[in-house]
Amino acid sequence: MTTSFGSAASRQVVRELQAAGYEAVFVGGAVRDAELGKKPLDIDITTSATPSQVKEVFRRTIDVGIEHGTILVLMHGEPIEVTTYRTEATTSDACYPVYVASLREDLQHRDFTINALAMTVDGELIDLFDGLEDLQRKVIRAVGKPEERFQEDPLRIFRALRFSSVLDFDIEMETLHSMRTRLPSLHHVAIERIKTEMDKLFQGQNPSRAFHYGREIKLPEQFPELFAAFESLDRYTPFLHARHGFSAMLVVTDTPATELARLFKLSNDEKRFLKQCEEAYAKRKHRAFDSWDFYIYPTDILEVVGKIFNANHEDYDISKEQIEQYKKQLPILQRTDLSFTGKDLLRWSGKSAGKWTSDWIMKIERAVVYGHIKNDALAIKEWFINEISREK
Numbered sequence: 001m002t003t004s005f006g007s008a009a010s011r012q013v014v015r016e017l018q019a020a021g022y023e024a025v026f027v028g029g030a031v032r033d034a035e036l037g038k039k040p041l042d043i044d045i046t047t048s049a050t051p052s053q054v055k056e057v058f059r060r061t062i063d064v065g066i067e068h069g070t071i072l073v074l075m076h077g078e079p080i081e082v083t084t085y086r087t088e089a090t091t092s093d094a095c096y097p098v099y100v101a102s103l104r105e106d107l108q109h110r111d112f113t114i115n116a117l118a119m120t121v122d123g124e125l126i127d128l129f130d131g132l133e134d135l136q137r138k139v140i141r142a143v144g145k146p147e148e149r150f151q152e153d154p155l156r157i158f159r160a161l162r163f164s165s166v167l168d169f170d171i172e173m174e175t176l177h178s179m180r181t182r183l184p185s186l187h188h189v190a191i192e193r194i195k196t197e198m199d200k201l202f203q204g205q206n207p208s209r210a211f212h213y214g215r216e217i218k219l220p221e222q223f224p225e226l227f228a229a230f231e232s233l234d235r236y237t238p239f240l241h242a243r244h245g246f247s248a249m250l251v252v253t254d255t256p257a258t259e260l261a262r263l264f265k266l267s268n269d270e271k272r273f274l275k276q277c278e279e280a281y282a283k284r285k286h287r288a289f290d291s292w293d294f295y296i297y298p299t300d301i302l303e304v305v306g307k308i309f310n311a312n313h314e315d316y317d318i319s320k321e322q323i324e325q326y327k328k329q330l331p332i333l334q335r336t337d338l339s340f341t342g343k344d345l346l347r348w349s350g351k352s353a354g355k356w357t358s359d360w361i362m363k364i365e366r367a368v369v370y371g372h373i374k375n376d377a378l379a380i381k382e383w384f385i386n387e388i389s390r391e392k
């Protein structure tokens with residue numbers, strides 16, 4: 001294994017903690033990913049120092065997650081997370097850290113063996129629960145007794161599904177068995193935590209694997225409102241991304257976008273995306289997209305709706321490049337490209353401003369997009385005067 005694990009700044013944090021007399025090692029997902037040959041995103045350090053001791057060692061710190069025992073250390077401007085050895089105690093409505101004396105006790109209460117690996121600053125792997133062997137055999141296995149791990153934090157049931165997708169790993173039999181028996185306790189987990197794992201699941205290497213295990217533990221039966229879609233999302237797996245996962249759920253379950261957004265507490269941005277998907281899909285079910293659709297919907301909406309539709313009908317496939325090509329061929333790309341303004345309409349009609357103005361801008365915009373009128377002030381004026389006089 002490489003001796004230069006982590007960034008220079010994160011190694012310095014470990015060394016300074018050690019120089020102050022504390023234990024400190026790298027831990028968790030970063031070690032796992034490094035062993036898999038992947039570049040870790042966020043690096044976690046675990047230490048015997050308490051949060052207040054960590055704050056004494058470093059000049060610049062931020063109390064980001066002090067309630068979980070985590071302090072953010074700013075080293076050469078780089079934020080490094082340092083967490084005190086701990087286990088998580090979960091009550092029905094709160095999680096709080098219980099500090100423990102040794103690295104072993106900390107690792108003992110992590111979720112899976114592959115996530116319970118640690119590494120010293122010199123690049124020596126600390127593998128107390130055979131996590132390396134499980135990594136090599138591509139197995140997700142709870143640390144110690146699975147029942148106990150899932151009882152400590154039922155979210156881990158869903159995390160196992162997430163990792164089966166992200167890493168494309170099997171779930172070990174006893175672990176899977178406990179997931180099935182402990183599943184009802186997932187009801188007590190905050191939906192925000194589940195949603196975070198869902199996003200990662202959708203973006204994993206093999207979401208179908210997670211859907212399969214979800215069915216094995218009877219997730220759709222026990223949580224029909226949230227997870228009925230696990231019965232039939234497989235065919236969409238080649239193109240699921242965070243948001244696209246929820247778009248596919250929309251279609252397979254017939255759950256309205258607003259309802260899905262409410263159930264999973266989606267952000268306003270995600271909700272808007274989903275509502276647009278819903279609207280565009282409703283159109284696409286009846287007919288191919290026309291110029292107006294290519295004009296009003298962003299490329300990613302057209303892309304995901306096209307793909308979801310294609311997964312069901314197999315007579316239509318549209319690539320991102322094709323969508324961009326269609327968009328380029330439109331006479332205008334946005335309203336501000338129109339070669340007239342509301343003021344022109346007032347002048348041409350001699351009327352005063354009112355709701356009619358925006359209605360007519362929209363009408364003209366459509367006519368231009370469909371190619372019925374050229375985007376040219378004179379042509380628009382002529383068309384407008386003609387139409388408005390017919391309306392009287």
Ligand code: ATP
Nearest residue numbers: 028029030044109110111112115116153155156200
């Ligand atoms: P990712 O690559 O998605 O960040 P990760 O393994 O780093 O995956 P995190 O959610 O960032 O996952 O958590 C970091 C580490 O903390 C995990 O590797 C695991 O050791 C531990 N951990 C996180 N959440 C839990 C949990 N609910 N129960 C037990 N251990 C957990």
Ligand code: MG
Nearest residue numbers: 028029030042
């Ligand atoms: Mg992480």
